[in-house]
Amino acid sequence: MRASRLPLSAGVGFKPEHFAAISSIPQPLGFFEVHAENYMGAGGLPHAQLGFLRENYALSVHGVGLNIGSTEPLDRAHLARVKQLCDRYQPESFSEHLAWSSHGGLFFNDLLPLPYTEEYLISVTGHVDEVQSTLGRRLLLENPATYVRFAQSEIPETEFLREVARATGCGLLLDVNNVFVSSRNHDFDASAYLEAFPVDYAGEVHLAGHFVTEDDERSPLCIDAHGSPIVDDVFALFESVIARAGPLPTLIEWDNDVPDWPVLLAEALAAQRRLDQARTLRAAPAAA
């Protein structure tokens, strides 16, 4: 069974400033993705625009506030808002992050890292179970971009994700830029990570831009900033993923310094070309 009902084509993270351009003519895209929390007001323009997207395209709802990686209980009121949104718009996919963002009643508006231990595995698995049973739908869980690691971590990230997916039946969202960023930040081989990643669970891919700075030791430090074009190295990793797994729903995220619509669309079409190539290669008869 496929891990999501999104089409196996390129999509774009929706920005309201692009609405006029997007709604003027049909776009050559498979789907749009929105951040769930931006559509939790009662009405107005956000819902009018989301209604248009829902009517004309496949839709992915991507949450940033469910706090799945926290050791605290889930915020039931927030989970209820997510359910209301999913019930109203019936997205082809709902996804969230292997991260935490709230603690002790405060919300930090960032995706914070967790140690990969048995204790956290049990906690995350419980949270994913609760989200899926409350929403009555399958969740895709996204691998994070991280800047530090924890001395206590004892499970490789790919194994942690595989175990959550196996235990809960959730799918995974493979963010290839996050893999690249983390591989640079933690000095591991991104290709080896992708080979270990359980792609059978992958229901969507994210691609985005990042920038590079330096840490205290003058080593490169990659920041997952979503404010620039996708670099060639990330596209190359993406090609290796779809060569192995076949085409996957692939989203371009560009959340800061948002460019004009044609620039963003061109990024999506660059991903679409690679999806088409992967499809063609897989369709070709195996060489004798």
Added chain:
Amino acid sequence: MTGGDQDVFVLALRDPGAALPRGVVAHNSAAPRKRFAVYRNNVAVGLAAALEARFPATRKIVGEDFFNGVGKLFTAAHPPRSPLMMFYGDEFPAFLAAFEPARDVPYLAGVAWLEAAHTRAYHAADAKPLTPAALHGTPPAALADLRFILHPSLEIVASDYPIVTIWAMNSGEMELAPISDWRGEDALVLRPGLDIEVRRLPPGAKVFLQSLAAGDPLGLAAASALAANASFDLAANLAALFEGLAIEITNEPAEERLP
């Protein structure tokens, strides 16, 4: 890291002077300060951006440096408690009103209140404005007993300063110019359709609308408004109810209506 250790992570996140949480390491360092600072920076930048997006006219009035300074104090004192960041900063106008260094700009908090209401109107529930046809068949004698349900987006921001004019001049709605007629203005913030309207309320309208919002019948609301301001114009204010301000007419007192 256990739940208790997430407490430690949070303390370090909020306090740049705090030590790194135990167990936070990097492949090349046992104390990756700069790496941890990425999280601190993400949090700080995100909150500053949320205030900047919600209070652009307030920011324009005091300038970037002042705004960033007061913003930092506000975010430290009032960190977000909900993932709904679009409503972050509801307490910012009250914070500004009590902020000593802003005392020279006495209209600042009023403008911020107007901007906070603007965002709430943007996200308020949709509701169709009432048309005059709703009055068909109502005998004139029964008019005074009618109760009006006001639009869910409607908010009034009263001020002793010309906040509507100042807001308009600092949000691109009006040219910046000296204000010759310096007097208090009551702002009406409303979103009858998808577009938000900011109107200057005429004399007595604030009392009239607050009375209607409290569930008073039209006659009582009009009398209260007239008592508050002798130049209250009932005909004009009644007409305004059919220009987006009201969504329903009922004969039932508020306490007998279902929520």
